[in-house]
Amino acid sequence: MVYNEIGKTGMRVSSLGFGASSLGGVFHSIHEEEGIRAVSVALDNGINFIDVSPYYGHLKAEIVLGKALKNIPRDKYFLSTKVGRYGADGVNTWDYSASRATESVYESMKRLNVDYIDLINVHDIEFQAGMEGGLQKVVDETLPALVELRKKGVVGHVGITDLQPENLRWVIEHAEPGTVESVLNFCHYCLNDTLLTEYLDFFEQHNVGVINASPLSMGLLSMRGAPDWHPAPKALKEACARAAAHCQRKGYSIEKLAIQYSIGLSPRIATTLFSSANPQNVLKNIQYANEPMDEELVKEVQDIIGDQMGVRWRNS
Numbered sequence: 001m002v003y004n005e006i007g008k009t010g011m012r013v014s015s016l017g018f019g020a021s022s023l024g025g026v027f028h029s030i031h032e033e034e035g036i037r038a039v040s041v042a043l044d045n046g047i048n049f050i051d052v053s054p055y056y057g058h059l060k061a062e063i064v065l066g067k068a069l070k071n072i073p074r075d076k077y078f079l080s081t082k083v084g085r086y087g088a089d090g091v092n093t094w095d096y097s098a099s100r101a102t103e104s105v106y107e108s109m110k111r112l113n114v115d116y117i118d119l120i121n122v123h124d125i126e127f128q129a130g131m132e133g134g135l136q137k138v139v140d141e142t143l144p145a146l147v148e149l150r151k152k153g154v155v156g157h158v159g160i161t162d163l164q165p166e167n168l169r170w171v172i173e174h175a176e177p178g179t180v181e182s183v184l185n186f187c188h189y190c191l192n193d194t195l196l197t198e199y200l201d202f203f204e205q206h207n208v209g210v211i212n213a214s215p216l217s218m219g220l221l222s223m224r225g226a227p228d229w230h231p232a233p234k235a236l237k238e239a240c241a242r243a244a245a246h247c248q249r250k251g252y253s254i255e256k257l258a259i260q261y262s263i264g265l266s267p268r269i270a271t272t273l274f275s276s277a278n279p280q281n282v283l284k285n286i287q288y289a290n291e292p293m294d295e296e297l298v299k300e301v302q303d304i305i306g307d308q309m310g311v312r313w314r315n316s
Contacts, residue, residue: 024057
């Protein structure tokens with residue numbers, strides 16, 4: 001496993017990171033015991049970065065992860081969670097106020113069975129962009145609350161996350177220098193979309209580390225195909241399905257190619273998050289990351305995706 005520093009944080013993390021959204025049953029129902037084993041397998045095989053959120057599974061992901069971490073030495077992993085996006089009883093809610101952000105951190109620590117968070121993020125800031133105060137509220141209220149917790153040693157570092165990289169850039173430009181230490185962007189450095197590369201110079205100029213997520217583009221780049229709720233347009237889904245079938249004919253799974261491609265910008269992208277509550281799939285993804293990539297197949301796949309390369313969608 002290759003390890004890279006996230007920006008200037010001092011956190012040297014595995015190029016492949018564990019996204020714990022699957023522990024909340026976000027993609028399909030899970031067996032809790034199997035999910036707990038998946039975390040142990042990841043940590044035992046070189047992964048040392050775990051990302052979660054109270055939103056995933058409406059608290060369930062943090063609760064299950066907390067059970068998994070209960071008896072694991074705290075120095076064996078870096079832990080990232082989020083504030084701002086929540087949910088309960090099947091209803092999504094957003095609250096980017098300073099008071100709710102502060103409360104949320106302490107609530108997450110309790111669920112996670114830890115006494116500090118290595119990286120705390122403002123979650124999916126595009127939703128605040130559409131609310132009263134817009135992104136300026138993240139700058140004026142949410143981030144200062146997290147910086148205060150950083151000063152107290154409750155959290156180690158502060159970041160922001162979003163599907164839309166232009167929102168990440170805007171907040172960095174308008175916040176006090178050094179406030180934002182990392183960004184997490186998803187579905188924009190994978191086989192069908194490389195938009196994130198257009199922002200790497202900017203992030204580096206501001207000493208901001210980059211975390212990439214969803215190398216399978218939320219299921220687009222898989223033999224199973226995108227779930228029904230996936231917001232991508234039909235033409236993109238069909239193009240990715242053709243690419244997956246082509247990989248299958250070549251005896252090379254598109255999941256393998258997608259994982260390998262998404263970690264290919266290490267160390268400029270410090271870590272790429274995948275999510276699985278299945279221990280065997282965790283091992284498989286780690287194996288993929290440690291094998292050479294078929295460069296010619298990448299070109300073939302991207303040619304098949306064709307004019308759907310880089311097609312975007314809104315978060316949901």
